[in-house]
Amino acid sequence: MRRALPAALAALALLSGCATGEGRADVTNGGEYRFVAATPAGEVIPAAERAAAPDFGGTLLGGGEWTSEELAGQVAVLNFWGSWCPPCRVETPEFQEVYTEVRDEGVAFLGLNVKEADEQFAQAFVDSQGIEFPSLYDPAGEVALAFRDYPATAIPSTIVLDRDGRVAAVYTGAVAQDDLRAVLDALLGEG
Template sequence: MLALTACSGEARSNASTSTEDAGSFDFDESTPLGEVIPAEARETAPGFGGELLDGTEFDSESLAGDITVMNFWGSWCAPCRVETPEFQAVYEDVKDDGVQFLGVDVKDDRQLAEAFLEGVGAEYPSLFDPRGEVALAFRGFPANVVPTTILLDGAGQVAAVYVAVVPESELRRALDTLKAEEPPR
């Protein structure tokens, strides 16, 4: 099923992304679409950082306190062309509700990645991670499967890992579950 819903590719650049082995997350299996891991079973996400496609520096500490949608994508990935505009629609609806989105562009060329985002109308930030180092920080995570989405709760714990295209309705369902857990902002 993964072959039908995700892509893989080869690294094409040597840009640097930093990761910290401070998290305790170990990937075991993907989460069913639209569902989240029970709060008591969640593990802490590792710290990571790098450069966004717009050239600014990024550190995962800036995600603290918010629910985060991390989406691993590549300009070469056909399913990403379907998923990214749907993620943008959700982002527009929840960006002021304590939910952040972060794309992680893997195994890509910067110019192709920038053209992809412009073409699909994605406005949320994306890390440029051509070597897939952010994915490797999430121990055991299938770094070569794109698109893949990780949801982090407001405490920085991994609340879901979807190793497939995530339809808009399923992403909204998972975010509604996580927002219901969070204290009011």
Template sequence: MLCAITAALLLLGCSPGGDRGGSGGTADTGTFDFAGNTPLGQLVPVDARQSAPAFAGELLDGTAFESTSLAGDITVVNFWGSWCAPCRVETPEFQAVYADVRDLGVRFLGVDVKDQRQLAQAFVDANGVGYPSLFDPRGEVALAFRGFPANVVPSTILLDRAGRVAAVYVAVVPEADLRRALDQLLAETAEDIPR
């Protein structure tokens, strides 16, 4: 069974190296522990969401970044690489969605993995990406999300306004599916989100 899941994850995204694979279940601490991907366009039920880990790093432009700056906003965290063919399809679609929702309390954060800074910046420039990306050549941000398959690129994690993992997609996310998931998150009220 584990071999079948690992093979499926590798087929869904680019993978330059060995996959850590998904493991786990819900952690007793309520922090995120990867147990599997979310069907495209769908969300984890509000009462089953787990807190995202804190992470930090350096943006492609050299600016320091801390995940605490995302507090209170819905966030799309997208793991990508300039070497990843499916990312060339997904990134322009993510930029189009970002342009439509950035003023609605939705943030986008790219996480460039296993890459060279110059190639990553050229990819961002060529695709007209307006949202920031962390430069994470060793994949440390993905490793902060316990059990998350760090080598499956592209992958996307959606965080709700409370900083909890609302969806995990380990494949290309078509624009329509991303919009549907974000519409659901935007429709959640303050009463829906535990404090």
């Protein structure tokens, strides 16, 4: 019994870190989820310091193939999420609100559903929340691995690309709508 109590307290601490929305899960440790502190608000990376995003693609939730070529010429918001992730359940509907505001201004949103046990859970979440932007179903986290130079291996994570397909901002942890809007406004204001 004495050995079980510390293990139970440790598990509770992990769950409470996730439930507050203040944490993120590191999914590169053999499939185990480890929650750590989130980073502060994202900032735009100066244009001269931006690196090209890797090419990636996959199968969309609900079917159909998709490639990163579809983002050409647009500012793009890539959000790594899972229906099992409490901060994601708050953040994804908020992303839908921002998407509705900016989709006609040359901004694309793409969800990247990772580490989901069953595609039905992801699809049910998207449907129940009225999410209109597409999501790739990536249970093995292959796209996150393509972005291994950025903290896309944490859930939630968001990477914002400029119109030239370069990584312009990176968030680990949940993103506040105002922070996302500020980054998008800055990138849309670039020539």
